[in-house]
Amino acid sequence: MANKKKIVILGGGYAGVKAGKTLHKLFKKDDSVEITLIDKKPYHTLMTELHEVAGHRTEPDAIRIDLRTIFQGRKVNVVTDAIQNIDFEKRTLESEKTTYAYDYLLIACGSDSNSFGIDGVDEHAFTLWSYEDAIRIREHVEKMFEMASIEEDPVVRQQLLTFAVVGGGFTGVEMIGELGEAKKHLSEKYGVDPNEVTLYNIEAAPRILNTLKDEKQIAKVEKRYKKLGIQLLKNAALVKATEDGFDLKDGTHIKTKTLIWGAGIKVNNFVGKLGFEAGRGGRVAVNAFMQSGTHENVYLAGDNVHYEDGDGLLPQIVEAAEQTGHTAALNIAAQINNTEMHSHKQNYHGFMVSIGSRYAVSDNNGLKFNGFLAVLVKHLVNFFYLFTVSGVAQLFEYWRHEFFHVKNRRSFLGGHFAAATPNFWLVPLRVYMGVMWLIEGLNKIDEGWLSEAKIYASDAVAQASEWVEPGAEAVKPLIETVPGIVQWGIDVFVAPNAVLFQTGMVLAEIVLGLALIAGLFTFISAVVTTVMTVAITLTGMADASILWFFFGGIALISGSGTVFSLDYYVMPVLKKWWKSTKFARKSYLYFH
Structure with a gap:
């Protein structure tokens, strides 16, 4: 046009x-x-x-x-x-x-x-305002620990292990908070005593985080600083930076090889x-x-x-x-x-600021949180933003980086979600569960499930009643509630077409068994296993002993199809094809 x-x-x-x-x-x-x-x-x-x-x-x-x-x-x-x-x-x-x-x-x-024209800042200070800046600081900080680990001169060693962040706004506070946590695992990695590491947050004004109006929240941030071993210097204007350190307005000279500038932007x-x-x-x-x-x-x-x-x-x-x-x-x-x-x-x-991975303060239109809840709020805000930008695909990437693959337990949930076992240990469970599904399906054929009704409307509540332990009759109505709802569905939809539904279930069990044994579409098979187990139990077609399938299915959901399986060969091809489709690209419904 x-x-x-x-x-x-x-x-x-x-x-x-x-x-x-x-x-x-x-x-x-x-x-x-x-x-x-x-x-x-x-x-x-x-x-x-x-x-x-x-x-x-x-x-x-x-x-x-x-x-x-x-x-x-x-x-x-x-x-x-x-x-x-x-x-x-x-x-x-x-x-x-x-x-x-x-x-x-x-x-x-x-x-x-913005260095505000302060002598030496542009030449000798690191900035944190781009991806490249973050990588540069990351590599430099680790290099300082590495050099300190072999440095015998105590004065030089102290200089290498002194880190200063200038600026008491969001950038400066969050950066020094990360260093406060990082010193632990970097010290362990390079054999450095963490007590030798000195951390400064330097602010020219009498108060940090001016965007936050609540003095109690500021006090909590400063308390967190102390726990992480961070020294906060307020009313401390930096007047000169050199290759070996910097000078403050009051005449204090601090020797360091790491000065990070987060005091302003233009x-x-x-x-x-x-x-x-x-x-x-x-x-x-x-x-x-x-x-x-x-x-x-x-x-x-x-x-x-x-x-x-x-x-x-x-x-x-x-x-x-x-x-x-x-x-x-x-x-x-x-x-x-x-x-x-x-x-x-x-x-x-509102506004949120984190001090490391496990602590934050937030003020969301007067709704104030500190600690764990504030960190949760910050993650939820990130969830929303990333979902609007790149949908499920980017949300999964965030979960992966922040929870599933986090190192050194640096997540507000610790390392619980990051603990991993090699997937080949799940292969025996996957094959065993596949065999058991196959046996279940074949047995049902022998029992006449393809020709005779085995589903009755009264089974669900009756089955639930049998699960109630003697002396626990008080919880019986609660336990029977869900099966009671299911019973209604069985009575109206399933029972009149019992053989048809039974045939579908038998075929599903056989297909699930073969899929799990071969390791084909294992993720889907594991999810279906958990759902089917609940459905079968609630409809009274099996007793509670079958619930082990539910927990086994959960164990197989992640990773069990990545080794000794057809998925190892099939999934990369399918993923490549799926990501190339217009629907997947437009909807972001794919995983990397």
């Missing part, structure tokens, strides 16, 4: 992804609109989880989501390229490789770390050079529609936006980034369709 309207989103962060999702929904059936998202990296970075990778809690791939995966099957073309210039008059974006034309442009490039360096009207921190001033003041077809969203209304200054947080991306997308659509523009409305659900 010759006159397609070209929408370009520059930036694949929280704001850019949200805008892309919104525009897809608005224009998915409109062939006159073309949507392109451009980012210099092929992945979306989970910025709120950077500290987990930097602090050795999760693996690096835990904080990356491929942008093509996010937008597969959707009306958003993802391009990996580094834009070097924007010509607003010609309406083009230019890179070393090519030029991209646009009719409507949304700039969502995020922000950069507008993205690229955006700052585009000539827009600047607001606080150099951020670009926009109106209530997220439009720039100089070009009505150019919008901005996320951390590079300066916007203030009756609810205050737009904060640089994930929710604000998503909301501004959504507002900008709605107004681009409104411009194209000549409909009413949408004024931005700030609406935040």
Whole structure:
């Protein structure tokens, strides 16, 4: 189509992804609109989880989501390229490789770390504002422990084992919290006495976490610091950084090879050079529609936006980034369709900050939690976000990184879900259960289940009554409730067609048996085993002794089909085919 309207989103962060999702929904059936998202990296970075990778809690791939995966099957073309210039008059974006034309442009490039011009910080401090930053810190911290393990000079050793994080906001607090936990397993790995490790959180103001208004919550954070061996220095402005340490305003000099800067952010360096009207921190001033003041077809969203209304200054947080991306997308659509523009409305659900893997504080619109519950809230928020971004597939990846494959018990559930046994130990159970299902099915054929009714409406409650131990008649009504409901279903639907249902069950038992013996579709077979066991028991077609199938099925659900089985050969082929289908790509209903 010759006159397609070209929408370009520059930036694949929280704001850019949200805008892309919104525009897809608005224009998915409109062939006159073309949507392109451009980012210099092929992945979306989970910025709120950077500290987990930097602090050795999760693996690096835990904080990356491929942008093509996010937008597969959707009306958003993802391009990996580094834009070097924007010509607003010609309406083009230019890179070393090519030029991209646009009719409507949304700039969502995020922000950069702000050193405030303090001497030596840019040269000698680590920043935590990108995937690469997290990897750099992760590798450096471990290297310090490794070097300290062979260093004989106590002064040099102390310097190597001193770690300082500047900034008492979310970034600084979460980063030092991770180091507070990481020192234990890194000390064990390299034979270092954890008491030799010194950790500092340095804040120029008299208070950390100014976003949280409750002093009791701040006190709990500081108490957690003490438990992790973190020294909090407040009213401690850093004035100079060198290769070997840093100086504070009061004259204190601290020797360290690890200074992590988390004290502030500013507008993205690229955006700052585009000539827009600047607001606080150099951020670009926009109106209530997220439009720039100089070009009505150019919008901005996320951390590079300066916007203030009756609810205050737009904060640089994930929710604000998503909301501004959504507002900008709605107004681009409104411009194209000549409909009413949408004024931005700030609406935040709260703030959360974690101090390591097992402790957090949260304030969700006045509903305050500390410790375990706050960590749970944070995980639930992440569940929701990841599900909206990449559905079940990304949610499973999060569970895998945060619970199932976590190391050193660094999860708020400890290492209980991460404890693993080699799958080949489950092979005997799988084969044995398959044989038992096969025997059950063949025996039923001999007993005439294919020709004679064996299911009766009264069996369910009668069977449940027999399970009640003498002296426990008080719980009898409760135990009979579920079988009673099932009995109604049997009486109305099953009993009149008993032989048909029995034939289906016999065939299911034989098929399950053969599948488990061969290890084919083992996951499905194990799940069906658990469901069928409950159904058979509740309908009175077997006594409680068959319940061992239920627990055996649970044991086989994960991993039992990955060794000495047909699944070992069949599943990779099926997974590859399934992930290539349009339905799977669009619905994210697949596992990596």
